[in-house]
Amino acid sequence: MQPLDQNDIRRALVNLTKSERASVTFSPDFAAIPWDRLDSYGWCDPKFPATGIPGPRLRG
Numbered sequence: 001m002q003p004l005d006q007n008d009i010r011r012a013l014v015n016l017t018k019s020e021r022a023s024v025t026f027s028p029d030f031a032a033i034p035w036d037r038l039d040s041y042g043w044c045d046p047k048f049p050a051t052g053i054p055g056p057r058l059r060g
Helices: 006-012 018-023
Strands: 042-044 052-054
Touching: 006 018
Parallel strands: none
Antiparallel strands: 042 052
16 A cells, blocks of 8 residues: 555545544554555544544555
8 A cells, every 4th residue: 555644644535624634633653554564544533433534545
């Protein structure tokens, strides 16, 4: 999978308002994600535990 940063993911969350995108919480170990070993990425925002967020699949 192509490496992503938090801004890449926020820009891809098109169904959220700007305010909602800015408030998305990423996992504390986000910087250590082994992107080259993943086919997809997703997580649960601790502020919204009943909501899962699938990571975008971007072409590069």
